[in-house]
Amino acid sequence: MFQRIEAVPAYRIVCDAIEKQIMSGRLGAGDQLPIETELAEQFGLARHTVREGLRLLEESGLVGREAGRRLVVKEPHYAELAPRASRALIMQRVTFEELWEVSMSLEPSAAARAASRIDDDQIAALEDNLRQMEEELAAGRSIIALDVAFHTLVAEIAGNKALLLAREPISQLFYPALEKLFAHPLNCVTGPRRLADAHRHIIDALKHHDRDAAELWMRRHMVDFRRGYELCSFDLREAIAFEGA
């Protein structure tokens, strides 16, 4: 007969109100928010209550602090949204197989699209990534961060904001998976080598604006990744490990 009532604390209303101003365009990226005392006065609340609302906004990525100073409205960036999503997936004990399946859908088509749109600067950025990778490889250091960065670069070149946002949390989670893979004796030498070679092929395809080749090599690259995982007898259905830092 009556609807469920749930009280909304004032600090949440503050957050929603400011968010609404932002989403409606009355506050745009770069604009400064009024100072806390002024907000408190406008809302008719204590400064502290307003501050709690601002913390909510801050964590949602809509506003940011500029070097300890006044809060400014921001466009949330996929790189800030991703960690939260990654955390959620870890807590839900996502498996390698799940991550791989989604990447298998997204990465090849990202490569294909990137092939159509890539320009010289972007080619240079990819080449640079590969060069650094070769250096680290020669020095016997880890290339995992560079690998994750490479794939993000390709996705950025593809120029699809939805794709970028969708794939980043997943991409980040390959970090621990790759670490595990390259720590295994069966893969610690050939694995990174094959990875760099695949990136070489992908870059070549992108350079020639060859959609099909880019897609194909990306697909092979992903399949190879999974095969390496299986070769080491890792369980594809086991939860991805927690990455400490």
Next chain:
Amino acid sequence: MFQRIEAVPAYRIVCDAIEKQIMSGRLGAGDQLPIETELAEQFGLARHTVREGLRLLEESGLVGREAGRRLVVKEPHYAELAPRASRALIMQRVTFEELWEVSMSLEPSAAARAASRIDDDQIAALEDNLRQMEEELAAGRSIIALDVAFHTLVAEIAGNKALLLAREPISQLFYPALEKLFAHPLNCVTGPRRLADAHRHIIDALKHHDRDAAELWMRRHMVDFRRGYELCSFDLREAIAFEGA
């Protein structure tokens, strides 16, 4: 020569500290957090500072309030993470084309996977969704929410947590796109009808555990969606409109 220094406010340290406890498993989903005064004592901070940290945690979805009472640790759910991501995409003025492209990668493979795993209860849920849709259709009401729900159902049946998280923000944004589409005279009648028919075909394929048919029909369904958009001479590269509520 020296690294950049940036002061970290205490409330953020509080957030990070508690988050670390959660991610390390020392605090698991369902556990209650200590009360605010106790946290303040342990951290050696004022209660208010701790509260601000808790607001950050709250917005990140790691803790939640149970009916105004004590905070409990939660597993962030994709349905809570999605709105933030959707907002980010709207602010970045994501286009229909971008959303469609990603969905074109994700939805068909989700359907294929769902075909392998679907059980009777899930079939019933889909059938129920379609039945409701037919009702709304007959009553001349909007079927948009049911359409979005249908696709989310299929993704849930696919049983891939990473997929679910990746697609939901995008799926949500088709809401305004569909509204625009079905408001157009060219599509307000045939559009919803074709949509329901496609869902019928998809359900049939899923029922028979026919991966290929499910994938094919989902793909056709998506292509049809785009075609409808083009038919109405809508600009695929225009930013998706802001959805008020």
Next chain:
DNA sequence: GATGTTCGTTTGTTGGACAAGCGAATATTT
């Protein structure tokens, strides 16, 4: 022209305080 001083502004932090909602225990009524 570079460095130091002063000062107002704004945020981060603290302390103490109180009302309201909730759970549990206890008292009261029928």
Next chain:
DNA sequence: AAATATTCGCTTGTCCAACAAACGAACATC
């Protein structure tokens, strides 16, 4: 005895008042 009312303690949400630290700007000094 069962249902209802009262009381009480706990915890959160909110408020008020205050101060330290960082910053920007204007000004003074060397």
